[in-house]
Amino acid sequence: MEEKELAELVRDVVLRLLPATITNQSPEYAEKAYKYASRILSSRMTPSIAADEAAMAESIKRQLVLEGRSSDALAFADLYSKFSSKSGPGTISNKWSVLYLLKVISQDQSKDKLESRVRVSLSPSCIASASNGGLPAIFGNENSVKRDHYENSKFVTRDRERVSDREKVSSTGGVLLLSKDPENIRQAAFREFSVLLRDETEVSESALVKDIIYACQGIDGRYVRFDIESDGYVLPESIRVPRATRVLxxxxxxxxxxxxxxxxxxxxxxxxxxxxxxxxxxxxxxxxxxxxxxxxxxxxxxxxxxxxxPIPLVSESSSGNYxxxxxxxxxxxxxxxxxxxxxxxxxxxRVLRGGAMAGAIHVHAQHGDPLFQEFMVRLLRRVCSPLFEMVRTWVLEGELNDIYGEFFIVSQTVKAESLWRDRYQVNASMLPGFISEHLAQRILRTGKSINFLRVCCEDQDWAGAPLVGATTRRGELGYGETEALEALVIEAAKRIDKHLIDVMCKKFKFKEHCLAIKRYLLLGQGDFIQYLMDIVGPELSEPANTISSFKLAGLLESAIRASNAQYDDPDILDRLRVKMMPHGSGDRGWDVFSLEYNTRVPLDTVFTEFVMAKYLRIFNFLWKLRRVEHALIGAWKVMKPNCAISQLLSMDAGVKVRFVAILRRCQVLWDEMNHFVTNLQYYIMFEVLEVSWSCFLEEMEEAQDLDDLLAAHEKYLNSIVEKSLLGERSQHICKTLFVLFELILRFRSHADRLYERLHDLQAREGSKSRSRSKNERQRAGAWVGGRKAMSQVTGEFIRKMGEEMDGIADEYSLLLDGFIAQLPVQQHVDLKFLFFRLDFTEFYTRQQANASLKSLQARS
CATH class of the missing domain: 1.20.58 (Methane Monooxygenase Hydroxylase; Chain G, domain 1)
Known part of the structure; x- marks a missing residue:
């Protein structure tokens, strides 16, 4: 409906309600009434009753029945059924307001008709009350007026003779009407009451009303003024007003x-x-x-x-707009x-801003009063509009338009590799209560993914696909529309996260790089590692400060070309390099050699410096394990062919027996060490690395976003660290393990010395037998003496080597027993597999039990 047509309808209603005499004789009054009605209708004043259309219609029908207008009630019910059934364009939407307006107008007209019909004189009791300063009730509803007139008529009937000289009595419609008494006793009573009020009041009520209206506008009035000391508007005590008026x-x-x-x-x-x-x-x-x-x-x-x-006097009856x-x-x-x-x-x-301010206002919206809630929702929609616009811009465009620091997402300047983890964070102090922490984290990740694609991946395809079924236009989000906000965030996050995962896995080959790190840094490429260890072994045996990194890089290239690693992607091989760790003057090349894998943006978001330090730590452990295995293999290559040769030595029988015994002792100790290293390496390579990699592949396929991918990789890396006894809770047993490694390497050095001496003796015997001539046979006696001296030297060597071998064996047995004893108390459950493999015959368990029993017997 057009505004002009609506104004004409309001004017028509006002003219119909006003008496015809006023409309014709005072058009200015009618115009004022129209303006007054327009101001009322244009304001937001609402009645204090609930907006219930059916209840209002029922109230009107009930009122018509109570007034004895049953036919009108039936007519109203028929009209209301037609009125409520109409719908569609051009019809009235707020039908309850129309019914309420009609009811109020009807009540006002009924009151005016009742007051014009009833003229009541005061009874003697009312006159007496007025003379004592009281104010009688003059008007009421029609039934109460009839009841009062009936009681007054009984009083007048009893004293008819006494009042017949002063009053005329008439009856109209069964109701006794009393005219004013000639002496104007009622008017005199009101005049006395008015004088009494003027004596008690120095300020008129109209003046106080005007001052209060001024005060409501923050303006000092004539009597009511703002007092700074009391911090409020006060009415001075010097002004005489009744106490009830002052309180009001x-x-x-x-x-x-x-x-x-x-x-x-x-x-x-x-x-x-x-x-x-x-x-x-x-x-x-x-x-x-x-x-x-x-x-x-x-x-x-x-x-x-x-x-x-003007406010009418108490003696005047008025229903005007005073x-x-x-x-x-x-x-x-x-x-x-x-x-x-x-x-x-x-x-x-007052001291809050941004999301904190919106959250503080939101707390007050949790109220049961519908009018209270309506006011707060209307207020909060205006207050929260900047925040929702920031959310919309962030999740759809990745832009953080927060120049005043009001948003619950904050940013800081960091390097590109730290963008995902450190640049954007949720500021909990600015998070309003109507946005949950889970939703805030999802909002954070969505915009962060857009920025990661834009900055680190240099990808712009994320903005190509439009959102389906989500609110994307400016101004469509607001307070109270949490479901719409969640739908927008979920839809945007789903699109961005899927695109980011595709970019990481397809464009930047995340899975292939993880596999390359497993093959080279975690020593999974067996032929490459074995060949590398063979060719760099002699170089790494030298002092660390004498080794050339360029030469080691060349040896690395040779190992790649000589193994199946040559068929890998050139980009992957180009990232593999030799790294020499910081070292001291006494370190050997074995102690400082390592491999590193160079990762670039955006892969360095996953393979950070901290992550690569963990990989380096695992590599050093696996490299030591491979070095020990390589040392035992080298010892076996020396021991096996010389076992038979040792039986052919022509030396003193006693010395020979001792030599054979120490060789056999060396063989048994090698078997024990080889059993330990082989089972430990099997556990690390299969139970740790392969099982962890298999779980990582499954979680990699199920990852929905970059956070899931990071969490899966972190879990994979931590699993390797914990299972490999490199965690914080396994430091003591790890130290024992490294001591065992050093002891095995010392055994290899001891075995090399032993078999080198054996080789020297064999070579000396061969040269003597070949160079022995006839003249020498003549000097056999002198040769026998020299042989005896050599046997004595060999015997002394064998004795020292035997003592050293026994010391190594005892120390190894003690360390191994301590290592095996610590395995059952470790936190990770997979270490039980290692314990089972090392002691599957329970040999070490029985050995520890026997040692404990002997210790107890010795104490007793």
Whole structure:
């Protein structure tokens, strides 16, 4: 309906309600009435009853029945059924308001008709009450008037003779009507009452009403003024007014005090403080408060217009639009409630900004009153609009438009490789209560993924696909629409995360690089590692400070070309390099040699410096294990062919027996060490590396976003560290293991010395037998003496070697028993497999039990 047509309809209703004499004789009055009605209808004043269309229709029918108008009630029911069934364009949507308006108009007309029909004289009891200063009840509903007239008629009947000289008695429609008495006793009583009120009151009620309206606007009146000391509007004690009137004035002036607080906050925020201290949310809050005050100003304008009408005396009956203190109290009840709420919000939000301010206001919206909730929702939609616009821009475009630091997502300047982990974070202090922490994390990850694609991956295809079924336009999100916000975030996150995973796995080959690290840094490429260890072994045996990194790099290239590693992707092989760790003067090349895998953006988001340090730690452990295995294999190559040769030596029988015994002791100790190293290596390569890799592949396929991918890789790496006894809780047993490695390497050195001496003896015997001539046979006696001396030297060597071999064996047995004893108490359950493999015959368990029993027997 057009505005012009609506105005004409309002004017028509006003003219129909006014008497015809007023309409014809005083068109100015009719125009004022129309303007007054327009101000009322354009305000936001609402009745204090619930908007229930069916209940309102039932109330109108019940009122018609009670008035004895049953036919009208039936007619109304028929008209209402037709009225409520109409729908569609061009019909009235707010039908409850129409019914409420008709009911109020009907009640006002009924009251005017009743007052014009009934003329009642005061009974003697009413006259006596008025003469004592009381105010009788003159008007009521029609039934109460009839009842009062009936009682008064009985009184008049008993004293008819006494009052017949002063009154005329008439009966109309069964109701006794009494005319005014000739002596005007009723008027005299009202005059006495008015004089009494004037004596007790120095200020008229109209003046107080005007001052209160001024106070409600923050303006000092003639009598009611703002007192700084008491921080409120006061009526001076020097002004004489009844106590009840003073209390009512002070109660009504509370609205002015609240208004000053709200208006002061708005003016201070918009004028005194800079924009960066207020922020966009604070500005929106001030704008919303200003709009609420605009409605408040319109109400005060209406009240100020009504205050111009004179207040009738107690002796006068009037239903005009005058404004008394009591009526003003009724008018200001709802505005006071709203203003009190706004003042509370102002106090709680004065030192807050951004999301913290929105969250503080949201707390007050948790209320059961529908009118209260409607007001708070209307306010919060304005306040939260900047925050929801920031969310929309962040999840759809990856832009953080937060120049005043109000958003719950904050950023800081970091390197590209730290963008995902460190650049963007959730600021919990700015997170409002209507956004859950889970949703905030999803919002964070969505915008972070866009920035990661844009900055680290240099990819722009993420913006190509439009969102399906999600709110994307500006202004479509708002407070109270949590489901729409979640739908937008979920849809945007699903699209961005899927694209990011595809880019990482297809364009940057994340899975292939993980496999390359497993093959080279975790020693999974067996032929390459074995060949590398063979060719760099002699070089690494030298002091670390004499080794050339360039030469080692060349040996690495040779190992690649000589193994199946040559068929790998050149980009992967180009990332594999030799690294020499920091070393001291006494370190050997074995102690400082390592391999490194160079990762670039965006892969360095996963393979950070901390992650690569863990890989380096695992590599050093596996490299030591391979070095020990390589040392045992080298010892076996020396021992096996010399076992038979040792039986052919022509030496002293006693020395020979001892030599054979120490060789056999060396063989048995080698078997024990080889059993330990072989089973340990099997456990590391299969139970640890392969099982962890298999689990990592499954989680990699199930990853929905980059966080899932990072979590899967971190779990994979931590699993290897814990199972390999490299974790924080396995430091003691790890130290024992490294001591065992050093002892095995010392055994290899001891075995090499032993078999080198054996080789020297064999070579010496061969050369002597070949160079022995006839003359030498003549000097056989001298040769026998030399042989005896050599046997003595060999015997001394064998004795020392035997003692050293026994020391190594005892130390190894003690360390191995301690290592095996610590395995069952380790935290990780997979270490039980290692314990089972090392002691599957329970040999070490029985050995420890026997040692404990002997210790107890020795103590006893």
């Amino acid at each position: 004035v002070m109660k009504l002036c509370e609205l002015g005090w609240l208004f000053r607080k709200v208006r002061g906050y708005i003016s201070d925020s918009m004028e005194k403080f800079p924009a960066d201290e207020i922020g966009t949310v604070g500005q929106a809050f001030c704008a919303a408060l200003h709009d609420e005050l605009s409605d408040y100003y319109r109400l005060l304008a209406v009240l100020e217009t009504q205050s111009l009408n 404004l008394s203190l009591r009526r003003l109290s009724v008018w200001l009840t709802e505005p006071t409630t709203r203003m009190r709420l706004m003042a509370v919000l102002v106090d709680n939000s």
